[in-house]
Amino acid sequence: VRLSFIARRLGFGLLQLLALAPVVFFMIRLLPADPVSRLVGLNATPEAYQAAKHGLGLDQPMPVQLGNYLGLLGKPGLLQGDFGTSWSTGEPVLTDIRRTLPVTIELITLSFLCAFLVSFPIGMLCATRPEGLADRATFLFGLFAGSQPEFWWGVLFIYVFFYVLNVAPPPLGRLDPLLVPPATVTGFITVDSILAWNGGALLDGLHHLMLPVATKVFVLSGPIIKMVRQNMLRVLGADFMLYAESCGLPRRVLARYALRNALPPALTLIGVLYGYVLGGAVLIETIFSLDGIGQYAVNAVLNLDYPAIQGVVLVITAVSLLVYLALDVLQAAIDPRVAD
Amino acid sequence: MHRKAGWWAEAERHSWRGDNTCRAAKPGSQLMRRAFGAFLMAATVATSSGARAAPTQLLFLAEDVPTTLNYDGPSPTVNTSQTGWLNLLDPLWDYAIKGTNEDGLRIPDFSKFEGRLVQSWDYDPATLTWTLHLRHGVVGCTGDAFTADDVIYTFARAKSVSGKTTVSWFLSHVADIKGFESLKDPNKVLGDGVEKVDDYTVKIRQDHPNPFLQAVSTTHAMRIWDSKIMKAHATADDPWSQDYANNVNAPGFGPYCLERWVKGDEFVVRANPHYYLGNAPIDEVVMKKVPQSSNRMVILRSGQAQIVQGLTAREYASLRGAKGVQVAGVYGNESLFISANFASPLYKNLLVREAVAYGIDYDQVIKTGYLGQARKADGPIPSSFPGRIQPSAQFNYDPAKAKALLTQAGFPNGAGLDKYPDDLKLTYAAEREATLGPIATVIQTSLRAAGLPIVLDPVPQTQVATRRMVRNDLPLALSDIDKSAVIDSVYATLLLYVSHANGGIINVNNYVNPDVDKLYPEAASAGSVTERDKILAEIQNKVQDDLAMIPIAETKTQWAFSDKLKGLTWHPDNAVHWYDLSLSK
Numbered sequence: 012v013r014l015s016f017i018a019r020r021l022g023f024g025l026l027q028l029l030a031l032a033p034v035v036f037f038m039i040r041l042l043p044a045d046p047v048s049r050l051v052g053l054n055a056t057p058e059a060y061q062a063a064k065h066g067l068g069l070d071q072p073m074p075v076q077l078g079n080y081l082g083l084l085g086k087p088g089l090l091q092g093d094f095g096t097s098w099s100t101g102e103p104v105l106t107d108i109r110r111t112l113p114v115t116i117e118l119i120t121l122s123f124l125c126a127f128l129v130s131f132p133i134g135m136l137c138a139t140r141p142e143g144l145a146d147r148a149t150f151l152f153g154l155f156a157g158s159q160p161e162f163w164w165g166v167l168f169i170y171v172f173f174y175v176l177n178v179a180p181p182p183l184g185r186l187d188p189l190l191v192p193p194a195t196v197t198g199f200i201t202v203d204s205i206l207a208w209n210g211g212a213l214l215d216g217l218h219h220l221m222l223p224v225a226t227k228v229f230v231l232s233g234p235i236i237k238m239v240r241q242n243m244l245r246v247l248g249a250d251f252m253l254y255a256e257s258c259g260l261p262r263r264v265l266a267r268y269a270l271r272n273a274l275p276p277a278l279t280l281i282g283v284l285y286g287y288v289l290g291g292a293v294l295i296e297t298i299f300s301l302d303g304i305g306q307y308a309v310n311a312v313l314n315l316d317y318p319a320i321q322g323v324v325l326v327i328t329a330v331s332l333l334v335y336l337a338l339d340v341l342q343a344a345i346d347p348r349v350a351d
Numbered sequence: 352m353h354r355k356a357g358w359w360a361e362a363e364r365h366s367w368r369g370d371n372t373c374r375a376a377k378p379g380s381q382l383m384r385r386a387f388g389a390f391l392m393a394a395t396v397a398t399s400s401g402a403r404a405a406p407t408q409l410l411f412l413a414e415d416v417p418t419t420l421n422y423d424g425p426s427p428t429v430n431t432s433q434t435g436w437l438n439l440l441d442p443l444w445d446y447a448i449k450g451t452n453e454d455g456l457r458i459p460d461f462s463k464f465e466g467r468l469v470q471s472w473d474y475d476p477a478t479l480t481w482t483l484h485l486r487h488g489v490v491g492c493t494g495d496a497f498t499a500d501d502v503i504y505t506f507a508r509a510k511s512v513s514g515k516t517t518v519s520w521f522l523s524h525v526a527d528i529k530g531f532e533s534l535k536d537p538n539k540v541l542g543d544g545v546e547k548v549d550d551y552t553v554k555i556r557q558d559h560p561n562p563f564l565q566a567v568s569t570t571h572a573m574r575i576w577d578s579k580i581m582k583a584h585a586t587a588d589d590p591w592s593q594d595y596a597n598n599v600n601a602p603g604f605g606p607y608c609l610e611r612w613v614k615g616d617e618f619v620v621r622a623n624p625h626y627y628l629g630n631a632p633i634d635e636v637v638m639k640k641v642p643q644s645s646n647r648m649v650i651l652r653s654g655q656a657q658i659v660q661g662l663t664a665r666e667y668a669s670l671r672g673a674k675g676v677q678v679a680g681v682y683g684n685e686s687l688f689i690s691a692n693f694a695s696p697l698y699k700n701l702l703v704r705e706a707v708a709y710g711i712d713y714d715q716v717i718k719t720g721y722l723g724q725a726r727k728a729d730g731p732i733p734s735s736f737p738g739r740i741q742p743s744a745q746f747n748y749d750p751a752k753a754k755a756l757l758t759q760a761g762f763p764n765g766a767g768l769d770k771y772p773d774d775l776k777l778t779y780a781a782e783r784e785a786t787l788g789p790i791a792t793v794i795q796t797s798l799r800a801a802g803l804p805i806v807l808d809p810v811p812q813t814q815v816a817t818r819r820m821v822r823n824d825l826p827l828a829l830s831d832i833d834k835s836a837v838i839d840s841v842y843a844t845l846l847l848y849v850s851h852a853n854g855g856i857i858n859v860n861n862y863v864n865p866d867v868d869k870l871y872p873e874a875a876s877a878g879s880v881t882e883r884d885k886i887l888a889e890i891q892n893k894v895q896d897d898l899a900m901i902p903i904a905e906t907k908t909q910w911a912f913s914d915k916l917k918g919l920t921w922h923p924d925n926a927v928h929w930y931d932l933s934l935s936k
């Protein structure tokens with residue numbers, strides 16, 4: 012893959028983010044509610060309200076507020092990499108995002124990895140024996156898993172695997188609350204516990220991810236299996252595969268050819284699903300008490316925390332753009348014609 | 352070597368947890384951890400030089416953990432944030448304990464103050480001056496001794512109005528402390544209103560005779576800071592360490608010291624080894640955010656947590672009688688009201704307000720919304736407040752009377768009400784749908800039967816707050832959050848019923864009664880309890896006659912907890928004070 016291809020995509024992504032920033036800035040200010048009243052509480056006097064409004068800079072004209080947000084008026088702003096300070100947590104938004112984003116990324120990435128590892132062999136098996144027992148069972152599973160929203164499956168899994176069977180940990184976040192977490196380096200518990208050589212935290216972290224990942228995989232694998240199955244069926248029936256088969260090539264070589272041609276559409280689906288799941292992670296985070304970016308975003312919206320909302324939207328967009336870029340690079344590696 | 356140290360630290364931690372009697376075993380789970388744990392236990396036993404006392408730990412599950420530890424920080428009225436600093440900072444005074452209620456909850460005596468950081472005190476009515484003799488031998492988490500400088504720092508910080516909010520200034524103002532007259536005062540330096548006499552004596556001067564000084568000092572926002580640590584974290588941009596208290600710690604002289612705090616996740620404290628009232632019975636408390644109330648309930652039932660809060664009425668009901676779990680509550684300061692706006696063309700008519708009051712099926716609200724854990728509110732002030740009376744005007748469910756009142760108001764069978772579509776919307780916070788939704792539906796059904804075609808209007812809490820607080824323009828709102836943290840009928844009157852023009856604080860529905868405005872200062876400065884109660888009775892009768900708010904139900908503040916947990920005490924801030932608690936084996 013050519014570097015110019017990656018640089019072009021990165022530059023385009025940066026432009027998209029720059030265009031998005033003022034749009035988000037104005038859109039959240041159109042909401043018919045006032046963040047100051049939320050901030051000062053119900054017992055505030057009108058003077059206290061005005062003092063808080065001034066403290067947040069919301070008494071300034073809108074262009075001045077935008078200039079301050081972008082960092083065009085002398086103080087550091089978005090263009091200098093400063094997302095501002097959250098009005099509800101009092102922390103810099105970047106600090107909050109550094110804390111919450113890894114939790115969600117870890118959950119989703121592991122879920123997709125597991126879903127990918129589970130779905131591909133099953134999808135291929137279904138494609139090799141259409142209408143066979145495995146294919147029919149998979150079809151039923153897809154219907155079953157997709158018939159209920161994931162938060163419902165999450166609650167059900169907690170009840171069954173934690174409360175009734177007692178084989179899963181309680182939904183208490185990433186680690187047992189009575190365990191000292193490893194020192195934060197990357198924010199990913201799995202990585203940080205390895206860096207700290209803390210086996211207890213690593214096992215406990217994986218153990219606490221077990222149910223949320225299982226819930227995600229349960230819901231995600233249905234559409235991925237279907238996509239892999241359909242692509243494999245299409246590829247297996249293609250002329251080049253029939254030709255290869257008639258030439259007497261071994262089955263493993265045929266499987267490699269088929270897989271390579273069936274992968275790109277499935278990867279595209281995973282990329283689309285990744286962005287979608289990242290934006291909607293709040294449900295699974297809430298159920299499993301994971302302090303991820305989804306919960307942070309929802310709290311920011313409920314509290315009308317403008318700096319946090321702006322920061323979260325930009326960061327989630329950036330992550331989605333990076334995921335798409337990574338997939339494009341993978342696609343280009345599989346099929347070099349894409350990069351041209 | 353580093354590797355060894357890492358694994359070893361983990362081994363110690365697990366062995367400590369293994370001794371913990373308050374955590375249930377998890378049979379059959381964590382196979383990998385078992386093998387690992389066995390290795391760790393063996394390692395620990397092999398190298399421990401001797402047995403040590405098992406520390407007690409408490410796992411407390413809540414909707415959130417503190418987002419700030421600064422009572423002048425953002426959103427200081429949030430219960431979970433208050434829980435954080437209330438366990439780290441101590442007040443000057445607190446209420447004595449009266450006894451236990453029928454649920455076994457310890458209840459304060461609101462007529463009797465006990466010195467906490469104050470050892471003893473004198474009041475001179477001639478000069479309106481309080482002389483506080485501070486407690487000796489009080490030591491904070493880092494070993495700093497408590498002195499008058501800490502009290503002066505606390506009030507000077509309040510006077511500085513340097514935080515995102517101004518709660519401590521406001522409470523000082525409510526107590527009429529000299530120097531706290533107006534927020535617009537450009538002088539932000541503490542004068543002689545609060546003055547150091549010597550290291551253990553402070554004088555507080557008031558502008559007017561005012562009964563609130565001790566009462567407000569018991570609340571969440573007049574807690575004393577450790578001035579040395581706060582000053583050590585001050586910067587040129589932030590001389591009062593607001594950021595430090597918002598994001599890092601609340602250094603004080605309370606029973607616990609902060610050990611770990613991850614916003615949105617967990618808040619861990621350890622007992623202050625120097626606490627002046629004796630060490631806390633529970634050595635370590637972990638406050639953990641579990642957003643789903645059903646999960647909090649399930650984890651409590653599993654025995655892994657010892658206390659949870661913020662469950663729905665149905666969840667509390669399902670836990671009553673559950674093995675190993677206890678539910679306790681108190682009729683404290685939480686009530687359900689409807690506020691009908693006096694500026695609304697419909698509700699400025701007393702007959703319509705009365706029709707609403709007679710049209711609500713109170714019993715059904717209590718049955719459906721609270722599963723019996725509430726009682727009909729029969730006055731504008733909760734029944735637990737000293738000086739509170741049951742007013743002579745009472746409004747019970749009587750749809751026929753409601754219809755008759757509507758007819759009298761010019762709306763026979765509701766005809767003509769369609770001209771007021773906005774006024775017929777019953778607004779409540781959508782985030783509280785689980786609790787308020789079923790109640791609003793019962794109210795809607797019963798009011799429709801009485802001829803009032805009410806429409807439900809759940810909107811985001813931010814919008815409710817803006818329209819109630821800032822614009823005061825919600826025609827009809829259902830709310831269960833208007834409560835007074837100072838258990839005092841005079842203060843509640845100021846909070847809810849005195850007009851804005853005369854210093855009223857909340858008064859969300861533009862209620863103005865000149866008689867009430869005139870009587871309030873008389874009650875505040877009454878010379879005796881008898882005189883004060885007489886004036887308060889007059890105020891409450893007027894407010895009830897006017898239906899300034901339509902009281903619906905007094906609701907229980909509840910917690911569910913392990914039956915091994917003892918000492919749970921209700922405080923007017925509705926936060927759990929962990930020092931009160933102990934765990935039996």
